[in-house]
Amino acid sequence: MKKIVTVEATPNIAVVKYWGKRDESLILPTNSSISMTVDSLKTRTSVMFDPSLKKDEFWLNGKKVDLDKNPEAKERLKQLEVIRKRARITHHARIVSINGFPTAAGFASSASGLAALAVAASKAAGLKLDTKQLSILARLGSGSASRSVMGGFVEWQKGEKADGSDSHAIQLANHQHWPQMRLVSAVVNAGKKKLSSRAGMKQTIATSALYRARLEHHLPKVVPEMRRAIAHKDFATFADITMRESNSLHSVMADTWPPIHYMNDASREIVALVHELNEKAGHTIAAYTFDAGPNAHIYTLAQNVDKVKRMLKQVKAVKKVVVSKPGPGPVELTKPTDHLIDPETGRVRKHSFNEKRQEIIVRR
Numbered sequence: 001m002k003k004i005v006t007v008e009a010t011p012n013i014a015v016v017k018y019w020g021k022r023d024e025s026l027i028l029p030t031n032s033s034i035s036m037t038v039d040s041l042k043t044r045t046s047v048m049f050d051p052s053l054k055k056d057e058f059w060l061n062g063k064k065v066d067l068d069k070n071p072e073a074k075e076r077l078k079q080l081e082v083i084r085k086r087a088r089i090t091h092h093a094r095i096v097s098i099n100g101f102p103t104a105a106g107f108a109s110s111a112s113g114l115a116a117l118a119v120a121a122s123k124a125a126g127l128k129l130d131t132k133q134l135s136i137l138a139r140l141g142s143g144s145a146s147r148s149v150m151g152g153f154v155e156w157q158k159g160e161k162a163d164g165s166d167s168h169a170i171q172l173a174n175h176q177h178w179p180q181m182r183l184v185s186a187v188v189n190a191g192k193k194k195l196s197s198r199a200g201m202k203q204t205i206a207t208s209a210l211y212r213a214r215l216e217h218h219l220p221k222v223v224p225e226m227r228r229a230i231a232h233k234d235f236a237t238f239a240d241i242t243m244r245e246s247n248s249l250h251s252v253m254a255d256t257w258p259p260i261h262y263m264n265d266a267s268r269e270i271v272a273l274v275h276e277l278n279e280k281a282g283h284t285i286a287a288y289t290f291d292a293g294p295n296a297h298i299y300t301l302a303q304n305v306d307k308v309k310r311m312l313k314q315v316k317a318v319k320k321v322v323v324s325k326p327g328p329g330p331v332e333l334t335k336p337t338d339h340l341i342d343p344e345t346g347r348v349r350k351h352s353f354n355e356k357r358q359e360i361i362v363r364r
């Protein structure tokens, strides 16, 4: 019997954005950020360390990724080295990961994927890590993944130390704190993004003067304000900061040289419609936010989800809408039939995502 650990994790959508690193290799950010971990768009990852493996193996959505030919994927898996060192093992790992949503839909899966890997791989190596340590591990693969190791509302504290030991997430409130909160995500473009966040933020730091103003004047104010809004479930303040934050981020992107534009006409149409919706309602009932892509994420409360959906129907470019709630964070699946690796043979099981049933199917 092989030891397989399987974990499902979900993405998070930031309301105070991370954009810029002070250390590229350890992935240490220039500012603290805040997000909500959602309950949908799961990534399932199974990990096995095995002495018979000659090198690390990584399967994504049913296909084996050649790590020798894909230095970016290899770089993102560098938490494995840290895990091995800490667990004092030398075995290589078989990692099998699948997204429980269409990969081409334009939803980022790096946060959920690398958070699932941190939890599954550390456990498979025999380590018992707390959420702070897991957050640091996930961070090594992708900054935003540091926030997906916890559920509910999460702050990634930037930390001050050069070794990154104080740069990790903390939970501001769990997923039951604000049960009415919803995130309505609208896919407006299924295409792969042209410029990665990693390359984009590097370019911003190097060239944007506006970025300095964001860092020095805007962010130190909004981080504590957002913490307060979440603690008091003050939707109007939460929404206001969220929208202004997204606008601030996309302004520094536009101020980057050469300029970066992730939002498109459909994104801007949604911005205008949200402001119109809020004006009609007489108070703020919805807040948009955009990451490194044109898809809109709209925070709203349960009673206003239908209004937001109706609003999105007016936008021709919207292809798909997904509604999420605050999620609990990574969950370990212990049923042997859920593993993507066969515990008897150690082989990768046939698995796929069934879009109709919105389910990950594992064949035995």
Ligand code: DP6
Binding pocket: 013, 014, 016, 017, 018, 019, 027, 033, 110, 141, 142, 143, 144, 145, 197, 198, 290, 291, 292
């Ligand atoms: C715009 O976490 O994808 O979504 O650390 O280089 O992997 P790397 O970047 P990544 O950047 C996310 C940027 C963002 C804002 C956010 O999620 O805070």
